Amino acid sequence: MTPPTEQTGENSAVPPPVRRRPGGRTSRTRAQVLDALRAELGERGYDELTLDAVAARAGVHRATVYRRWRDVGGLLADLFEATRDDDWQPQDTGSLQGDLAALNHENQAALTAQPSIAAALVAASFRSEEAARGVRRLWEDRYARCEVIVSRAVLRGELPPHTDARQLLVAATAPLYHHLILLRTPPDPGLPDRAARTAVLAAAAGAFATPPPTGGAPA
C-alpha cells in the first residue's frame, strides 16, 4: 500500500511501468517525464531535484517541461496524481492475516528498494507543503483501497461486522513504517508477518470492534 509509488500490486520492489493512457505523444511525454522524475527522486532526493535534470533524463525538451509542469511542485503534484490514478489493489490471499502480511511485505519492499521512491517522497513531505499535501492524499487513497481487506474478512466470518477497518489497517501497518521511516532500524524480514499477526490477534480480541450503528429513524 505504501502510498508514494506507482505500484502494480504484483511486486512493488520492481519499479513498475508507468500505465500509459491512450493518447499519443502527450501521454508518452508525460510517462517519460514522470519516469525520469521517479529516478531523479530516488537517486538524488527532493533537495537536488531540478526541472533541467528531469528533462535531460527524460529526453524531453526543457521548454516542454517548463511549460507543462512549471516547477518542481508541479512535477510532484502530477506524480501524485498519476499514482492515485493507478489500479493498485491489495492482494487477495484468502485470509485476513495473509492479506495484511502481503501488504506489509509489499510496503517493506517499496521502502527498502534501492533507491526507494516511496522513502524519497516521505522525506520530501517534510521539505515542501505541496509534497506533504500530496503524500497525505495518497495515504488516504491507499488506506481507503485497503479497506476491502477488512470487508472480505467480515464476509468470510473472520471478523465481526462492526469492525473499524481503518484502525485495524493502521495497527497492522504502522509498526513497519515506524521502524523503517522513523526509527530507521534495519529491515527485519520477520516484521511484516509479525505485525500482521499482532493486528489479527488484537482484532479477534475485539480491539477494533465498533458499537453497532444505532437504528435511526427510517429516511
Added chain:
Amino acid sequence: MTPPTEQTGENSAVPPPVRRRPGGRTSRTRAQVLDALRAELGERGYDELTLDAVAARAGVHRATVYRRWRDVGGLLADLFEATRDDDWQPQDTGSLQGDLAALNHENQAALTAQPSIAAALVAASFRSEEAARGVRRLWEDRYARCEVIVSRAVLRGELPPHTDARQLLVAATAPLYHHLILLRTPPDPGLPDRAARTAVLAAAAGAFATPPPTGGAPA
C-alpha cells in the same frame, strides 16, 4: 517517550525547564543556548536555524556560541546529548494499559504542542544526517527506558515472563506516531487509550510471546 524533547515526565506539553547542572557560568550558558535552540527550532524549524539567531535569542555572545558549538550540527548534537542525559522515566500507573496510555498521551501532547520541538526534530532528521543519527539514538534510549513498563507488568503477572518488550512498546506507540507524523491526521483524543488497549489485547493473546530461552550448557 517522544524522543526529541527534554521532558520531565509530568507534562511534556509544557516546555520543561532545562535541568541545570551545578557548574556555574558555563552550564548556565549551555542551558540558555539550548533553550534558545529549542525555541528557534519549534518556531522556525531546522531550515531557518542559524547560530546568530540562537545566540541573539539566548543573549549570549555570538563568538561564544561559534567557539563552543561551531555550527548548527554541533548545536543539535548537544541538544540530543542533553536530552539523553535527562531523568525522564515513563509513568508508573499500576497497570500495563495505564502505563502505555500515559506514554501515548505524553507523546501526543509533545507532538501536538505549538510549537512542537519533537515534531521539528523529526522533520530535521529528514534534512540532516547528523540530526537523523541523533534522533535515532534518542528513540533507542527512550524505548530502552520504557522497557520497565513491560517488566513491571510481568512482575504483576499481567504478562508472561517471555514477552518481547520492544515489540509490545512499538505496537502500542506506533499508531500514534503514524497518524501524527506520517499520515498527519488531526490529533484524535481517543487514540492514545485505544492504541494502548489494542497492544494489551494483542499481548494477552500471545502476540509478543518469545520462546523461553533454551537451557544451554552451564557456563
